[in-house]
Amino acid sequence: MNWQQWEPFYLQIVSKMGYDIEEDRKAALLLRKLLLENENYILAETIKERIKEKVYVFGAGPSLEKGLSEGKFSGTLIASDGSTSALLEYGIVPDVIVTDLDGRFDDIKRANDLGAYVVVHSHGDNMDKLKAYVPKLKNILGTCQTEPLDIVYNFGGFTDGDRAVFLAEELGAKEIFLVGFDFGEIVGKWSKPYLKEHSPIWESKRKKFKIAQTLLEWLEKNGRAKITKL
Ligand SMILES: Nc1ncnc2c1ncn2[C@@H]1O[C@H](COP(=O)(O)OP(=O)(O)OP(=O)(O)O)[C@@H](O)[C@H]1O
Ligand SMILES: Nc1nc2c(c(=O)[nH]1)N=C(CO)CN2
Numbered sequence: 213m214n215w216q217q218w219e220p221f222y223l224q225i226v227s228k229m230g231y232d233i234e235e236d237r238k239a240a241l242l243l244r245k246l247l248l249e250n251e252n253y254i255l256a257e258t259i260k261e262r263i264k265e266k267v268y269v270f271g272a273g274p275s276l277e278k279g280l281s282e283g284k285f286s287g288t289l290i291a292s293d294g295s296t297s298a299l300l301e302y303g304i305v306p307d308v309i310v311t312d313l314d315g316r317f318d319d320i321k322r323a324n325d326l327g328a329y330v331v332v333h334s335h336g337d338n339m340d341k342l343k344a345y346v347p348k349l350k351n352i353l354g355t356c357q358t359e360p361l362d363i364v365y366n367f368g369g370f371t372d373g374d375r376a377v378f379l380a381e382e383l384g385a386k387e388i389f390l391v392g393f394d395f396g397e398i399v400g401k402w403s404k405p406y407l408k409e410h411s412p413i414w415e416s417k418r419k420k421f422k423i424a425q426t427l428l429e430w431l432e433k434n435g436r437a438k439i440t441k442l
């Protein structure tokens with residue numbers, strides 16, 4: 213998805229969630245500056261080499277544990293944010309992590325040290341996390357939700373989970389399997405560092421899930437990849 217296609221979705225999201233477009237733009241510029249200063253960025257063509265035709269994207273829903281214990285995964289493995297912790301518990305290092313840096317950072321860092329590329333998303337509410345964590349990582353692909361910059365991309369998508377699916381589709385995946393994408397009323401315990409248990413959904417998360425589902429439905433209809441929920 214390119215910027216022209218994404219902009220109307222983004223404007224709706226801003227109005228539903230009450231975000232500040234200028235803050236989102238500021239975050240994109242901040243991420244660009246940090247990546248240039250630390251020389252730890254990669255380009256889309258580098259990450260594209262890792263995206264095979266068959267891709268598994270892992271969400272942080274309660275069904276993730278069952279999916280991980282029963283599944284056999286071949287192809288490219290993409291962890292969305294908090295799901296990284298669960299994959300590591302199962303001895304799996306993802307090829308790519310898609311995050312706005314509010315999962316368990318120690319796990320994101322460990323997977324990155326073991327070879328995972330990290331797609332770091334910038335937005336108006338994570339500038340403190342960008343400053344604290346971007347210098348600690350390597351092989352970062354920067355993304356934003358406003359107009360893309362030279363080394364900060366926008367492939368569309370909103371939450372880490374659906375954004376990972378948009379990235380995979382844009383970079384050539386033909387078959388995308390979703391694991392741990394329950395949405396629904398219970399947020400998986402891997403979602404936030406402070407959650408000890410699967411937890412009842414809160415209002416802002418409910419809105420985020422609704423937007424994520426709408427975006428995934430759009431991609432199923434309009435994208436080039438077959439998307440299957442496992
Ligand atoms: N029941 C669920 N609980 C948690 N995540 C889910 C669930 N169902 C689907 N997901 C997907 O898993 C992804 C990873 O979860 P996580 O909570 O770590 O993401 P997030 O996008 O960083 O959330 P936030 O918007 O709160 O930062 C979500 O972005 C969402 O798309
Ligand atoms: N401004 C802003 N943008 C976002 C946010 C957020 O909390 N604030 N969360 C996201 C991941 O779900 C994606 N985009």
Ligand SMILES: [Mg+2]
Nearest residue numbers: 293312314372
């Ligand atoms: Mg996140």
